[in-house]
Amino acid sequence: MKVSVIGCGYLGAVHAACMAELGHEVVGIDVDEKKIELLAQGKSPFHEPDLPALLDKHTHSGRLRFSTDFADISDARVHFIGVGTPQLDDSGSADLSYVRSAVDSILPHVQSGRTIIVGKSTVPVGTAQSLEQQIVDAGGILIWNPEFLRESFAVEDTLRPDRLVYGLSDDETRARISVQVLDEVYSPIISAGTPRLVMNYATSELVKVSANSFLAVKISYINAMAEVCEATGADVKRLAEAIGMDDRIGRKFLRAGIGFGGGCLPKDIRAFKARTEELGLPSLNFLADIDAINERRRYRVVEMCEEELGDLTGKRLAILGAAFKPNSDDMRNSPALAISDELAARGAHIVITDPEAGPILAATTDRFEVAASAEEAMTGAEATLLLTEWKQFSSLDPSEVAALPAHRLIIDGRNVLDPKQWRAAGWTYRGMGRP
Ligand code: UDX
Numbered sequence: 001m002k003v004s005v006i007g008c009g010y011l012g013a014v015h016a017a018c019m020a021e022l023g024h025e026v027v028g029i030d031v032d033e034k035k036i037e038l039l040a041q042g043k044s045p046f047h048e049p050d051l052p053a054l055l056d057k058h059t060h061s062g063r064l065r066f067s068t069d070f071a072d073i074s075d076a077r078v079h080f081i082g083v084g085t086p087q088l089d090d091s092g093s094a095d096l097s098y099v100r101s102a103v104d105s106i107l108p109h110v111q112s113g114r115t116i117i118v119g120k121s122t123v124p125v126g127t128a129q130s131l132e133q134q135i136v137d138a139g140g141i142l143i144w145n146p147e148f149l150r151e152s153f154a155v156e157d158t159l160r161p162d163r164l165v166y167g168l169s170d171d172e173t174r175a176r177i178s179v180q181v182l183d184e185v186y187s188p189i190i191s192a193g194t195p196r197l198v199m200n201y202a203t204s205e206l207v208k209v210s211a212n213s214f215l216a217v218k219i220s221y222i223n224a225m226a227e228v229c230e231a232t233g234a235d236v237k238r239l240a241e242a243i244g245m246d247d248r249i250g251r252k253f254l255r256a257g258i259g260f261g262g263g264c265l266p267k268d269i270r271a272f273k274a275r276t277e278e279l280g281l282p283s284l285n286f287l288a289d290i291d292a293i294n295e296r297r298r299y300r301v302v303e304m305c306e307e308e309l310g311d312l313t314g315k316r317l318a319i320l321g322a323a324f325k326p327n328s329d330d331m332r333n334s335p336a337l338a339i340s341d342e343l344a345a346r347g348a349h350i351v352i353t354d355p356e357a358g359p360i361l362a363a364t365t366d367r368f369e370v371a372a373s374a375e376e377a378m379t380g381a382e383a384t385l386l387l388t389e390w391k392q393f394s395s396l397d398p399s400e401v402a403a404l405p406a407h408r409l410i411i412d413g414r415n416v417l418d419p420k421q422w423r424a425a426g427w428t429y430r431g432m433g434r435p
Contacts, residue, residue, distance in 0.1 A: 001025070001185055004073035005080045006102040008035055008066065010154065010263065010330070011120060011147055012082030013044070014051055016066075018158040019080075020058035022188050027073055028066045039066040047329035047356040050155035074109045078185055080118045081106075082147070084263075085271070092270030093278075094124050103131055112139025116181045119144045119167075122208050122268060124275040128167060128201035136174070143168060143178035144201050146208035151262065152327035164189065164196040167204025209275075212268040213287060218253040219260045220293040226256040226433025227296075236433030237415055256433045258301055258335040258387060258413040259294040261324035266294070266333045297432065298335050301385065301413050302342045304430050308409055309382055313347030318381035318405070320374050321388020322354035322361055329356035336387035339413070340368060353377040355390055374401070381405040389414040398425035 001024050005016040008030035016028035016039075030036050035045045042059035044051045058064035065072070073079060083098035099121050106117055117140050119128055128144045135142045144167030149157035164186060168175035179198065183190060190196055199207075226236040236256040244251030260266065273287045309315055324334040331337055334357075340350050350368040352361065353376065362370035371377035374393055378384050378401055386393050394416040402408060408427040410417065415431050422429040 001078060001181075002076045003027075003078040003080065003185065004029060004076040004106075005082055006030075006073075006106065007081065007083030007098070007121070008032075008039060008045075009082070009084055010046065010048070010151055011149065012080070013039060013046075013055075014048065014149065014154040014158055015080055015082050015120065015147070017051060017054040017058060017064060018155060019185070020061070020064040021054055021159065022185070024063070024185065026058075026064050027076065028064070029068065029070060029073060030066070031068060033068055036066045036068050047327070048154050049152060049327060054155060070105045070109070073106065076109075077111075077114060078116045078118060078181060079106045079109075080120055080145075082120045085121050085123055085267075087267045087270060092267075092274040094122075094267070094271040094274075096123065096127060099123060099127065100131070103135065107134065107138045107140070110135070110138040110140040115140040116178050117142050118182065120147045122146065122212075122264070122271075123205055124271055125202050125205045125209070126275075128205060132169060132201075136171075141169065141174045141178045142201075143182055144204045145182065146204055148208070148211065151330055152325065159189070160192070161189065161194060164194055165204050165207050166196065166198045167201040168198060170200065209268055209272040212265055213272055213284070213290075215253050216260055216265045216269045216287075216290050216294070219255075219265075220290040222254045222256045223259055223297045223433075224293050227293075227300075229433040229435075233435050234433075235435055237431075255415065257297070257415055258339065258432065259297040261333040261335045261338075262330060263332040266291070298338050299342065300432070301339050301387075301411060302346070304411055305343060305348075305383055305385070306346075308411075308428065308430070309407075311347070312343060314349060315347075315382040316349045316351060316380055316406070317343055318371075318374075318377040318384040319343075319350055319352040319368075320354075320377065320384065320386045320393040321390060322352050322357040323388050326388055326390040327356075329354075329360055331357050331360070334388075335413070339385070339387060344368065351377045351381065354388060355392065375404060378404045382407050383409040383411060385411045385413060386417065387413045389416045398422040398427055402426055 005028045008028045020026045038045045042056040081102045085094040088095040229236040240254040269287045273284045276284045321336045352368045353371040412431045419429045
């Protein structure tokens with residue numbers, strides 16, 4: 001099938017490549033010329049495992065094209081909208097202008113009775129309903145199909161998702177046609193036995209934001225436990241292990257540390273809360289606490305540094321990790337960067353290293369010194385802070401790096417190091433919520 005994907009960020013670029021992998025003829029559209037130029041050469045503009053191979057394969061097979069010109073979508077039957085919905089302002093609301101402008105740009109290319117527009121962006125509940133009429137007036141059909149991919153597993157999550165969610169029009173005919181067409185697009189995924197859940201627009205929009213909020217709640221819950229552990233001499237890692245064995249609770253997303261960041265969780269909980277406030281509901285007021293716990297854990301690391309080192313002015317601190325999570329170069333709302341900025345604001349000299357985000361930082365900022373490796377960053381440091389759990393950081397041998405720093409102080413912001421091993425090698429070890 002001929003399909004277009006509007007927006008070639010983390011979601012859209014991966015979706016476009018995966019649709020080509022499913023056998024479709026795909027054109028990806030973005031306004032960013034540099035990004036499109038890279039993608040058209042089969043190169044990924046960001047670090048995402050498995051994506052470069054797919055881009056290379058399908059830009060060469062001719063099944064995958066990229067363009068900045070909407071005229072190139074004219075023969076597509078299905079248009080996916082994968083543009084961003086960033087936080088608008090302090091209210092936390094989502095900025096829908098990119099979604100609206102994507103719809104406006106698709107409308108002139110709608111073939112009456114044939115074109116399906118598929119919303120994939122994360123939007124506040126009620127958005128699909130508000131977009132439907134203009135699409136219907138142009139002869140198109142709208143279906144909402146939220147995306148649940150995780151960065152660093154994006155290709156895997158797109159080709160082998162846990163579930164497909166379809167949000168349908170209240171109009172039965174339009175709903176039926178859109179399901180038929182989307183089933184055809186996803187036919188290899190559906191044939192593999194992936195559950196496909198059908199619901200109305202509002203429910204599908206809520207599935208996405210409530211799933212992300214639930215994940216944020218889990219992380220902040222265990223981080224709140226970490227605060228209690230710190231006050232009482234308990235160990236949050238053992239606690240998480242023990243409660244996680246109850247399969248009603250589950251072990252995943254109970255890793256205490258410096259909290260969640262990235263392009264999704266922080267903005268999604270704020271937008272969700274803002275939307276319920278618009279609806280006059282107090283239901284999600286607790287998300288303000290989830291957000292506050294998350295922010296507090298970042299600053300806890302700063303406090304720990306001051307507890308150990310006193311005044312930070314002029315002190316060289318090695319920061320291991322800049323991305324919001326490992327195997328990604330995404331630094332949007334990264335806890336590691338927020339902590340580095342706060343330490344720098346208190347006068348510390350920050351030497352940061354990250355295998356993928358490091359070179360980007362070096363090219364775009366002079367706020368920090370950027371080192372090429374953990375060893376280089378740690379040389380002469382008063383403290384080492386592990387803030388993104390890349391394998392090469394969590395597997396550091398404390399004896400091998402013992403001679404590098406000025407002080408053997410390690411702050412493990414992700415609780416991935418073995419305190420016994422580090423202490424045995426002469427280090428002062430501080431974890432999050434651990435004695
Ligand atoms: C998230 C959702 O997982 C995904 O389903 C949705 O489609 C987009 O948002 P992503 O932003 O890629 O995906 O990151 P995720 O793996 O969820 O991690 C988010 C943040 O939480 C990271 O900063 C991570 O370090 C942190 N985290 C995660 C914890 O601090 N503890 C945990 O136990 C798990």
